[in-house]
Amino acid sequence: MARPSTPLLSPALIGDAGLELARAGRAFGVNAIARELGVRPSSLYNHVDGLDEIVELMRGRLITSYRVDPSPRPWDAYVRAALHAHRRMYADHPTLVPLLIGKTITHPLVIEAYDELATVLVEAGFPEDEVLTVIAVMDAFAIGFGLDLASPDDVWRPSEDTRTLGRLLDEAERGDARADRTFELGSTLLLDSLRARLARGAD
Amino acid sequence: MARPSTPLLSPALIGDAGLELARAGRAFGVNAIARELGVRPSSLYNHVDGLDEIVELMRGRLITSYRVDPSPRPWDAYVRAALHAHRRMYADHPTLVPLLIGKTITHPLVIEAYDELATVLVEAGFPEDEVLTVIAVMDAFAIGFGLDLASPDDVWRPSEDTRTLGRLLDEAERGDARADRTFELGSTLLLDSLRARLARGAD
């Protein structure tokens, strides 16, 4: 079977296979993707330039599945929904994070999503020279809390006596419950501050 | 030279070599570290159990170099300093981040650092059942802004027309100046909220 009548591969299939592997916490290299698709590694190069381009494909397909509904609503509800969705996105693919943030964003769909967020914030009344900063803060938030959610059930395990930490750990939640509580506090703190800042600026 | 009279390697040397590579943005695998130390890859296994243990060594040596001075001062100054130091730490070694957060923290020095932070927050008056959450929020912050600082000079490069984003980008800062401004806003928002929360709780 040198050339099948109907192609076995496509950029979309390759990107989706990589994403599936990443979501399952498995390695998502060229070889692993080829294995997943029942094909030889070298076959992928007929559709894709290499691992870098595969990562770009994955990024594009990611953002469409975690897209936030832009229906009209108060800006802070939109911001909260975006934080939630992006946190989930990063948490579902922690090993992808360094690759995603390491490259300039050019993908049209991803740019569009940021453009929408920028528009919402400008219309909410944030000063124009501050909107990009607010967006970057939101991104840092989503990434940080996403990786927090992807952490092990026990973040800390002291082997010796501690002054305070051990006692607090005995009473504390663990796993996703802990991570969710952290995210709730974090996003509440952030939104409170943003609202206060907007109110102050509007005086 | 089968066995040198004085050993060429040690766990400390191996960890430091890995950290140096990571800081330089280069790969820090077994082979790369061996190359750096002028030795064969298999030699490392006389001192270390494998890449996982090397990562643990790197973690331990990291925290000591980014340790926050625990001298008495207002809790919020301490929190700000910790955010600053940890952000720098993550930014200096972005590729290490997924490895660091993927494992439960057991290293005594790292536990000690968190214990200290917990003690400061308890003494500041935060409710005991909230302190670990605040710490996790700080961690998420430091990681998110650290990776933001490690991002390329241009985070976004739109190829088509945008409603808002392109216009804002034309006026905006880039590179470290942008990342620093983001961090300033983020940590100000967080600290404002934490102070407000503490004041409310103290009523």
Next chain:
DNA sequence: ACCTGAACACCGTTCAAGT
């Protein structure tokens, strides 16, 4: 046009051989 197989330079790890 598109899949294969062989080849290359990498990677982490094991282990017998040397001192």
Next chain:
DNA sequence: ACCTGAACACCGTTCAAGT
């Protein structure tokens, strides 16, 4: 005790060969 060299199963990428 500690470094080496050969070996193994991996990895990403190239390219000539096949249809």
